[in-house]
Amino acid sequence: MAVEVPVEKWTGRVGEVRLGGDGCKRVTIGGANTLPFLKFEGSIPNPPAIAMEVWDSEPSGWPAALTSAWGDVTSDPAAWARKAVEYGADIVMLRLQSARPGMGNTGGAEAGIVVDRVLSAIDLPLIVLGPGIPEKDNEVxxxxxxxARGRRIALGxxxxxxxxxxxxxxxxxxxVAIAKTPVDFNLAKxxxxxxxxxxxxxxxxxxxxxxAALGYGLEYSYSTIECLRLAALMGEAMCARPIISHAGPESRHQKESRATRGVPAAWGxxxxxxxxWETLTATTCIHAGADLVVMCHPGAVELVKFAIGKLMG
Amino acid sequence: MPIKGTDVAKKLPQRKGCKDCGFPTCFAFAMKLASGGATVDKCPYLSEEIRAELEDALAPPIKLVTVGSGEDALKIGNEEVIYRHEKTFAHAPGIAVLISDKEDDEGVEDKIAKMKELQFERVGLTLRADLFALKFQSGEKAKYEALVKKVCDAGDAGIILISEDLGALFAARDICAGRNPLLYPITKDNLEQAIPLIKQSPTPVGVKAESVEALIPLTSRLKEEGIEELVLDPGSGNFLEVLRDQTLIRRAALKQNFRPLGYPTIVFPCFLAGDGLEEILTASMCVIKFAGIIVLSDLKKDSLLPLLVQRLNIYTDPRMPLAIEQGVYEVGQPKDEAPVLVTSNWSLTYFLVSSATEESKVHAFVCVKDTEGLGVVTGWGAGKFSGDSVGAFIKKSGIEERVKHRKLVIPGKVARIRGELEEALPGWEIVVGPREAGELPGFLPALARSLTGG
Known part of the structure; x- marks a missing residue:
């Protein structure tokens, strides 16, 4: 008995988005016309990219595993960004944390300066995230x-x-604009x-x-990303955008990544x-269809890059 | 696609009014059969041939296979969908740990001990690995049999027997046949020789070939012999081939209802990966992408829990609402001087807040306000986490009778509702908490001390 090889003929394709410019390195994400890594039935022109998170101010409340992995570069965003490049980031993501009222309440002037400094320090594309407060976001x-004119960064x-x-x-x-919605297919669309x-x-x-991180609702993220990707492949234009996943920033909030005492010895x-925990959050999102993952721990970046390398063949 | 009820009805004897199957008519019975609510053997009037035909047509597209015995037996297969948003993935993959009979006693004891010790309580469930995979490698059958006996005596975990040597394989099977072990590998080279031996004492069989297609004649032949408790290994040589082969098998079984591939699978990250971390990357992909059994070289503290949690996440019911019920939730055993926090009813928000509170080692009340499943900031934006509405909720929540203080912690991200909330809740002091739940362990202990210290 023979089987017809069950290959899917998708009609849609995810759009490509290029970041970077002005003589610096460019990174393109998206462009696939099949599900992650199924190269036997479609084309996947760009591997999933990794952005590493950098703050514009000394991080507070980070787990010890992270602060010790980065060492003292975290006091200087430009040095931190350079270190991220060394660790193999494809993209650097700068979070304008100091614009928060409780964390310095800095404004547009400071934001412009730090963005300029980080861009001068690296030749990779940049993502800049505001503090998540509408008036402040708009300002910074x-x-x-x-x-960043000419460098084609992503803003969110x-x-x-x-x-x-x-x-x-x-x-x-x-x-490039980053469109953020809470875990929901229709809101994203x-x-x-x-x-x-x-x-x-x-x-x-x-x-x-x-x-949502592993153990904290990752399955909802998984299915939302997968549904968006399936819709894109079925030709739904408003879903055919590359997907970014904040696997690292979500993982660093979770107990399993933070707690050093008072947890069972079996946790290791x-x-x-x-x-x-960060690695599995990231790879799960990538297997669902994420085109870009934001990560924090250099060790996790190494593992995820390794997996992507193997899967891209 | 599975057979329709009307087609089933055509095969039934159409005896009027016998009702021996417990249904009023053959048609009603047929509809029930097609939806999986009844079994063919309830009709005593079917010929052997028709019964077999119907049973085959009504069987789920991926066979349910049991490995092991007793309450903890592993059940795999019976999957109905490719994408988990369509319907819950039915049976989570078994996690196995490999033990070779060449390993020294200390190594063997260590793995047996870890199977027992590495168990994790989470959301009311116990998460742990499921199986031992015992590999004949020493060339000394007595050594292999001793290993099998030792593992059997150590506990109830299911067993996979791995041996290229059929003599050793079936001798080991005879030691633990009552434990219903999985025999592996049955290949094109040993198939005919193995068939009579399998039939002596049927247990599940792992079929291995060098490709997905090469499995087809093997499973077809085994089925002819009535051997259908099968687990498939398409011989994937690397990470990428695992993904491809697992995807193809799942699709062939579900989209084409192709019976010869309608069985659960087994994957061996322990043989494919270069090191322990690569092994976990492969295993975690297998959890997402359709594997039935995943064999690891070892159980490690750091990596086993995330893998088991990932399995739990992927195999949960996708229709579970993202919102949880409005009300007052207890973290620990809070007394009347415990801190009171308020947050939204998006389940992810609640999980983060409650787990961070737990981590703070503070007993507390978490008041969950209905925001129709929105997070606090979005909920505020939508008018569902305004000072007025949070105030009204707190008043009717009954928390005022449960604590003697009047301090309410609000999420830092909605510090702006403080004034309005103070107006809505006369007598209460509104405390602005941290912006992120993860910062609660740095915040709650001091607050709790101030409440008890007066």
Missing amino acids: LVAASRA NCEEKNYRTIAAVCISDGH QLNALLADIGVPSDSVIMDPDT DPAERAVL
């Missing part, structure tokens, strides 16, 4: 956008309640439509359907644990 991300987050200013500055300065309506080109949007060494 506009400044970041201006400072555009959310349903606050996307116009960030989207507009992405259009005018030639950057809607926000892509809203961004398209106000004129953000389809090759300038990355969607962030939100990530805290440093190894931090690496593995």
Whole structure:
């Protein structure tokens, strides 16, 4: 008895988004017309990319496994970004944490300076995230956008309640908008439509359907990402954007990555644990369809890069 | 696709009014059969031939296979979907640890001990590995049999017997046949020789070939002999081939209802990977991508729990609501001086807050306000976590009768509701907590001390 090899003929393709410019290294994500790594039935022009997270201020509340892995570079965003390049990042993600009211309440001027400093320190593409407070996001991300003209960075987050200013500055300065929605297929699709309506080109949007860490709802993220990817492959244009997943930042909040005392001995060494929980969060999202994962621990980055290398053949 | 009820009805004897199957008519029985609610043997009037035909047509597209015996026996297969959002993945893969009879006593004891010790309580479940995979490698049958006996005596975990030498394989099977071990590998070279031996004392069989397609004649032949408790190994040579082969087998079984591949699978990260970390990467891919049994070279503290949690996550019911019920939840055993926190009813938010509170080693009340499953910031934006509505919720939540203090911790991300909330809750002091749940362990202990210290 013979079997017809069950190959899927998808009609859709994920759009490609290019980051970087101005003579510096470029990274393109997206572009696949099949599910992750199924190269026997489609093309996957770009491997999943890894962005490493850098803060504009000394991190507070990070697990010991992370602070010790990075050492003293965390006091200087430019040095930190350079170190991320050494550790194999494809992209650096700068979080403008100091713009938070409780953490310095810095404004546009400071944001412009730090973005400029980090961009001068590296020749990789950059992602800049605001503090997540609408008024502050609009202020600091506009400044970041201006400072990064020509480098085609990604700016986030555009959310349903606050996307116009960030989207507009992405259009005018030639950057990429990150569209963030809480773990939900329809909300992700809607926000892509809203961004398209106000004129953000389809090759300038990355969607962030939100990530929950391993053990903290990862399965919801998995299925949301997988559904978005399946819809894209079935030809749904408003789902055909590359997907970013914040596997690292979510993992560093979880107990299993943080706790050093008062947990069962069977949990193992805290440093190894931090690496593995972050790694499995990231690879699970990649197997669901994420095109870009944000990560924190250099050890986890090494493992995820290794897995991607094997799977891209 | 599975057979339709109307087609089943055509095969039934259509005896009027016998009701021996417990259904009023043959048609009603047929519909029940097609939906899986009844079994063919309830009808006493079917010929052997028709019964076999119906049983075959009604069988699930991926056979349910049991490895092991007793309550803890591992059941795999019976999967109905390729994508987990469609329907719950039915049977989580078994995690096995490999022991070779060439390993020294100390190594063997260590693995047996770890199988017992590395058990984890999580959300009311015990997570642990399931099976021992015992490999004949020494060339000395007595040594192999001693290993099999030792592992059998050590506990109830299921057993996989691995031996290229059929003599050693079946001698070991005879030692532990009552434990219903999985025999591996049955290949094109030993198939005919193995068939009569398998039939002597049927247990599940692991079929190995050098490709997905090469499995087909083997499983077809075994089925002819009535041997259907099968587990498939398509001989994938690396990480990428594992993904391809597991995907193809699942699709052939479910999308084409192709019976010869309608069995659960086994994957050996222990033989494929260069080191322990690569092994975990391979194993965790197998958890997501359809494996039935995953064999590891060792059980390690750092890596076993994340793998088991991933398995738990992937095999949960996707229809579970993302929101949890509004109300007051206890973390630990809070008394009337315990801190009171309020958060939204998005389950992920609640998980983070409750686990961070637990980690703080503080007994506390977590008041969960219905925001229709939105996080606190989004919920605030949608008017479902405003000062007024949170105040009204706190008043009717009954928390005022359960604590003697009047301090309420709100999430730092919605510090702006403080004023409105203080107006809505006269007599309460609103304390702005950290922005991230992960920062609670640095915050709650001091607050708890201030509440008890007065």
